[in-house]
Amino acid sequence: MATKRTLAELPGTTDRRIDALLTLLAENATIVVSGAKIAKEIGVSRQQVWRWIEKLRALGVRVKGHAHTGYHIERVPDILAPQLLTHRLYGTPFARRIYHFFTIDSTNTVAMHLGEAGAPHGTVVLAEEQTAGRGRAGRSWTSEKSAGIYCSVLLRPAIPPAYAPVLTLVAGVAARDAAAEDMDALPDIRWPNDLIASSKKFGGILTEMRAEPDRVHYAVIGIGINVNQTKMPEPLSGIATSLRIESGKSHSRLELLIRLLRQLDRYYNEFLAEGAAPILRRFAQVSSYFKGKRVRITTTGESFTGATAGLDPSGVLRVVRDDGRGTELVLAGDVAEAL
Ligand code: BTN
Numbered sequence: 001m002a003t004k005r006t007l008a009e010l011p012g013t014t015d016r017r018i019d020a021l022l023t024l025l026a027e028n029a030t031i032v033v034s035g036a037k038i039a040k041e042i043g044v045s046r047q048q049v050w051r052w053i054e055k056l057r058a059l060g061v062r063v064k065g066h067a068h069t070g071y072h073i074e075r076v077p078d079i080l081a082p083q084l085l086t087h088r089l090y091g092t093p094f095a096r097r098i099y100h101f102f103t104i105d106s107t108n109t110v111a112m113h114l115g116e117a118g119a120p121h122g123t124v125v126l127a128e129e130q131t132a133g134r135g136r137a138g139r140s141w142t143s144e145k146s147a148g149i150y151c152s153v154l155l156r157p158a159i160p161p162a163y164a165p166v167l168t169l170v171a172g173v174a175a176r177d178a179a180a181e182d183m184d185a186l187p188d189i190r191w192p193n194d195l196i197a198s199s200k201k202f203g204g205i206l207t208e209m210r211a212e213p214d215r216v217h218y219a220v221i222g223i224g225i226n227v228n229q230t231k232m233p234e235p236l237s238g239i240a241t242s243l244r245i246e247s248g249k250s251h252s253r254l255e256l257l258i259r260l261l262r263q264l265d266r267y268y269n270e271f272l273a274e275g276a277a278p279i280l281r282r283f284a285q286v287s288s289y290f291k292g293k294r295v296r297i298t299t300t301g302e303s304f305t306g307a308t309a310g311l312d313p314s315g316v317l318r319v320v321r322d323d324g325r326g327t328e329l330v331l332a333g334d335v336a337e338a339l
Pocket of ligand 1: 105106107108109130132133134135136137139141149150151152194203204205206222223224225
């Protein structure tokens with residue numbers, strides 16, 4: 001079993017003072033702030049400020065000036081820095097504890113360790129880059145540096161594990177609604193939660209949890225969204241896309257993430273208050289896969305074609321088989337459009 005990580009300072013998290021430096025520059029975007037003032041405010045030497053400025057530049061943050069004249073930022077940086085996020089997430093459980101990494105293996109792996117170590121509901125883990133991003137069914141998730149959103153959220157819902165698929169749908173509709181605001185053509189959701197544009201995938205969700213038969217201890221919802229990738233690497237280019245590839249322009253990851261976490265808060269509360277029904281209704285409104293879609297289902301045991309026939313109350317997909325063997329309840333497996 002992996003060693004537990006402590007909650008206070010996780011190895012590799014972004015130094016809080018870099019976070020403070022970013023926030024200071026972002027909040028004074030139009031004025032020049034002297035190296036000495038920055039050093040004093042965040043409690044480091046001027047040399048250290050200079051080294052961190054260089055690090056930020058290497059990440060694409062456009063900082064003008066130098067130690068003697070002072071620095072200013074050309075535009076608010078698109079780094080998912082906790083201090084830039086917390087006040088925008090005020091009133092949600094996601095504002096309280098945000099861990100940020102420039103590089104990590106997988107935000108889901110970190111969040112699962114945090115879950116085990118007792119981290120509170122709403123803990124968020126973010127990375128600019130993942131070296132071992134994980135997808136569903138043991139696949140990997142390509143996580144180019146500062147191009148996408150790589151986010152895991154720790155939830156402690158008082159629900160039986162049978163309702164966990166609905167949690168995945170909650171995250172799916174939240175991510176879809178958040179992304180839709182940045183898109184000309186409305187995105188689709190391929191059950192359970194692949195985000196689709198122009199028949200290609202631009203986002204996915206990996207839900208992992210620790211549960212007993214009657215209760216969920218904690219669940220980690222890992223959300224990956226391709227935002228500013230200018231091209232997808234082979235062999236993904238035929239099946240994957242990004243918001244930038246679709247629109248031809250770049251998008252603010254920070255704003256998208258804020259919308260995503262706010263929507264997640266809203267749908268999650270709706271689910272707890274009213275059960276699965278409103279989530280299933282929303283899924284039916286926004287997913288062409290809800291009903292009447294010709295699909296090929298591939299599970300570990302078999303592959304068959306059929307037509308979708310709605311979801312059951314726990315979020316499981318119903319598919320009427322073409323081979324006359326009735327309606328199948330699809331709990332897991334790959335769903336592809338069948339022509
Ligand atoms: C899928 O296969 O569609 C799910 C992809 C989930 C990717 C995200 S990126 C953030 C989080 N950390 C991971 O290692 N995976 C999820």
